[in-house]
Amino acid sequence: MAQVLEPVAESTGLPGTPDFDSYPIQHWPVAARAAEGGVDVEWDDGSRSRYHPMVLRENSPDPETIHPVTREQARMLTEFPADLAAIEASIDPAGALAVRWSDGTASRYHPGWLYTYRPGEATRDEDMPERVIWGGDLDLSAVRVDGSNILEDEDQLARWCEALHVHGFAILENLGTDRSVIEQVPALLGPLRDNNFGRIFDVVTKPDADSNAYTSMGLPLHVDLATREYMPGLQFLHCLQNESTGGESLLADSFFIVEKLRREAPELYEALSTTPMTSANKAVNTDYRWTVPMIHLDPATGEPLEVRWNPWLRAPLTADFETADKVYKGLRRLFQMGDSPDNTVTVRLKPGEMLGFDNRRVLHGRTAFDPSTGGRALRGCYVEREELWSRLRIVARHKRERLVSN
Amino acid sequence: MAQVLEPVAESTGLPGTPDFDSYPIQHWPVAARAAEGGVDVEWDDGSRSRYHPMVLRENSPDPETIHPVTREQARMLTEFPADLAAIEASIDPAGALAVRWSDGTASRYHPGWLYTYRPGEATRDEDMPERVIWGGDLDLSAVRVDGSNILEDEDQLARWCEALHVHGFAILENLGTDRSVIEQVPALLGPLRDNNFGRIFDVVTKPDADSNAYTSMGLPLHVDLATREYMPGLQFLHCLQNESTGGESLLADSFFIVEKLRREAPELYEALSTTPMTSANKAVNTDYRWTVPMIHLDPATGEPLEVRWNPWLRAPLTADFETADKVYKGLRRLFQMGDSPDNTVTVRLKPGEMLGFDNRRVLHGRTAFDPSTGGRALRGCYVEREELWSRLRIVARHKRERLVSN
The missing domain is CATH 3.60.130.10 (Clavaminate synthase-like)
Incomplete structure (x- = not known):
């Protein structure tokens, strides 16, 4: 029944995501660098996002971090060093964000997932249709x-x-x-x-x-x-x-x-x-x-x-x-x-x-x-x-x- | 099963209350007067309370206002005039607050009930024991x-x-x-x-x-x-x-x-x-x-x-x-x-x-x-x-x- 986490989607070379949602790609990242312990990403529309290191680290779609069957976090927050930082960040040839962490982990992030959860955005709920507020003239x-x-x-x-x-x-x-x-x-x-x-x-x-x-x-x-x-x-x-x-x-x-x-x-x-x-x-x-x-x-x-x-x-x-x-x-x-x-x-x-x-x-x-x-x-x-x-x-x-x- | 609202408790001459709770008398009202449409009450400890007219009016413990069996409000708020006001207020010989309203109603209020719901008080929940917040040394x-x-x-x-x-x-x-x-x-x-x-x-x-x-x-x-x-x-x-x-x-x-x-x-x-x-x-x-x-x-x-x-x-x-x-x-x-x-x-x-x-x-x-x-x-x-x-x-x-x- 349960789907097993696929670290890499074969056809695109892109990594999997840490949950069961799908993340259509709206924008591609064009550049990335380590900054303030986190990661700065520049998008193809010229906008920039600065990700906090813990957001990325605890959602790294690898089977040590995310349980491959349940997709729940397999590691407690306290297991990561408090001073965890990105050492190096770049956009790889497939278009994924690649990060090397100070704890030795290397992570890759799907661009659709990354764009969805950029800082300052409300959490999306993409399948929830827009509400219609109605009065006495409702048909x-x-x-x-x-x-x-x-x-x-x-x-x-x-x-x-x-x-x-x-x-x-x-x-x-x-x-x-x-x-x-x-x-x-x-x-x-x-x-x-x-x-x-x-x-x-x-x-x-x-x-x-x-x-x-x-x-x-x-x-x-x-x-x-x-x-x-x-x-x-x-x-x-x-x-x-x-x-x-x-x-x-x-x-x-x-x-x-x-x-x-x-x-x-x-x-x-x-x-x-x-x-x-x-x-x-x-x-x-x-x-x-x-x-x-x-x-x-x-x-x-x-x-x-x-x-x-x-x-x-x-x-x-x-x-x-x-x-x-x-x-x-x-x-x-x-x-x-x-x-x-x-x-x-x-x-x-x-x-x-x-x-x-x-x-x-x-x-x-x-x-x-x-x-x-x-x-x-x-x-x-x-x-x-x-x-x-x-x-x-x-x-x-x-x-x-x-x-x-x- | 259900108790019927008793407008007057025989033994004390005091009116009933609009619910099933009991209201022990902690203080007696000593004076009252109509003020700003509502009622000013002076208590035996010298403190004063100014009641909003609607609080008193919609909780008048008479069977037209409060359903005598369910003790739920029997009249909608919108049935009372928007400019409803107390015309006259006094403390009667039994120690109850007596109010004559501009809509023609005369109401009497139990002093224990009145003191419990004086303005500026948190709503009481008298039967709820105090919580104990505990740490690792809990016995x-x-x-x-x-x-x-x-x-x-x-x-x-x-x-x-x-x-x-x-x-x-x-x-x-x-x-x-x-x-x-x-x-x-x-x-x-x-x-x-x-x-x-x-x-x-x-x-x-x-x-x-x-x-x-x-x-x-x-x-x-x-x-x-x-x-x-x-x-x-x-x-x-x-x-x-x-x-x-x-x-x-x-x-x-x-x-x-x-x-x-x-x-x-x-x-x-x-x-x-x-x-x-x-x-x-x-x-x-x-x-x-x-x-x-x-x-x-x-x-x-x-x-x-x-x-x-x-x-x-x-x-x-x-x-x-x-x-x-x-x-x-x-x-x-x-x-x-x-x-x-x-x-x-x-x-x-x-x-x-x-x-x-x-x-x-x-x-x-x-x-x-x-x-x-x-x-x-x-x-x-x-x-x-x-x-x-x-x-x-x-x-x-x-x-x-x-x-x-x-």
Whole structure:
């Protein structure tokens, strides 16, 4: 199964890379020299990169440094001398960077790999399609995907994964109404995330409802389990029956809404992305609480990673008066925007359809329904987002491999 | 099952609170007045608090505002007027704050609740024992807990939860070696977290190991699944057999080690808590990656929330030369400290014992073992940290209820 590291790709004379990715060559290095212990490389577009010695040394694609089967680092950082330095660096006839190290190792680097990881670049994630942030005018055909053969057909799987990532939600059609669908289809991405409502939950009206979800009430936009340190990533709801009057699903892209707030009132956005707020579950037998700013910014990019849109599980805010004022103004504005069709889409799920959404990004709710007019039954589960992203990368890798082998 | 909100506790004349917590009275309010739309309260120690109107209004413990059964907010923030203000505020004869609001509502607030949530305070988490950050001189008796009757005995459960939280790890003893222990005992906290290695994993040597864990190699200190957006919170390892020479478990408190780094080299600590680093799983059929600073600081407190101590799954660092230099110096120093008995403890697990640790705080590893000298078999699983914390709060609540009823 596992591919063995090939130190040299025969046809090109270029060395292998320290992982399973492919690195198409965009630019060739034209000159190199040892500098400050590291290596200066000049590229064919005239740009220059200064590599830190440890970045190159610990990723040297030789079998002593990188395990040839697992491609994991086989040597601990502390095994390399602290004063490790490049003694000599050059571009060899095949176009690879060749380095002689002070620890006696000689390494060669693939130019595609070297260019990808040049200093000052964000880490690439080449198989991740660009996200589309959407408002109320979203054309739902962009998120409707045929799932009639999804257990077998990797192209259907790929389209579903892409919609889920790009728009943060997707409606998979033609799944039938077998109760096992909710076990089998989300599991194509990865393991289901168990939780105190059960690994699989049935969204039906219950006489002794322990959550508003299990009533026929309308539910305003929200995220699930905001009271947890780690909110569930993806939620799936498979529709078995939907005959009641009402019971439409509401969806909104919180990243779209908070971006509107950032533009119209940056000081309120700032308050909501820096003020710790506690979400608290108030139940008799569980007591989940978590304190974090509502808008969680990615430290790497400054963009939202998740939004804890939590209308009814907020603990009393203990911020000072002035901060509380900004937080409440910001919350009110967000909740108002969440009530507007400018920012939301409405979907009436049909039996055999499964709605999936990124619970850290896409808000969900529903309109009230009248159980006397007919049954409404959904089955739900959670899966982590990282499973979707891993699947997207693997599907893209398989696609490349098919292209190569055809 | 659910308790119904009691608007007034008969014996004291004080109003109920909007949740299930208890609020012992530490100070009494002595005066109150409407101010800036909110309420100024003077306490019996002379201190003053100015409450924002929305904090008080949306937590008014009346059944229109707080659902009497679920104690969740029954009214959306947007239902209150944006210019809501206190018209009149006073301390009533029972010692409660009484407020008349511009929307016509009259509310009364319990003094214990009011004092707990005064502005400028950190949100309290009264049942969470203080953490102990430890080094190599930790006395292991502090983390050894009898588990002989843990499925039945809530006091054993409480002691185990406390050790797990306070020290970030615990050794539960006298569990026997039934293979189902790893299903039943961690499930006392909450549902097991499934993952690509399985809901339950057997740590035994395998001929076709897809992870170093399944070899007899020594494993340096690390955290599990650093490549995920959300790393597993708690890990449990139940020992069935441990007869080999070697195979001791190594543990270290990463919060202790990074604090040492912060003191001795603040600029390296700063680099590791701000520079995005990518952890990348390199496998044939999964491709997990996550980019985040190694030391994740809690935005609410500035203290570490988790440390992604990842010796062998780091993607090439693309920081600029100067930053890369600090990151590598910091990493080297951390890994050196992780190799020192000043910072680690060694445990030889016996059959029937279960090691549990906070995978976001406590690093684990093992010494190499010689499979020819005897068998070594552990069974493992993950549970989220939030389940531990919820359980700790509920166990404390039960203890209070027992005190009251005795």
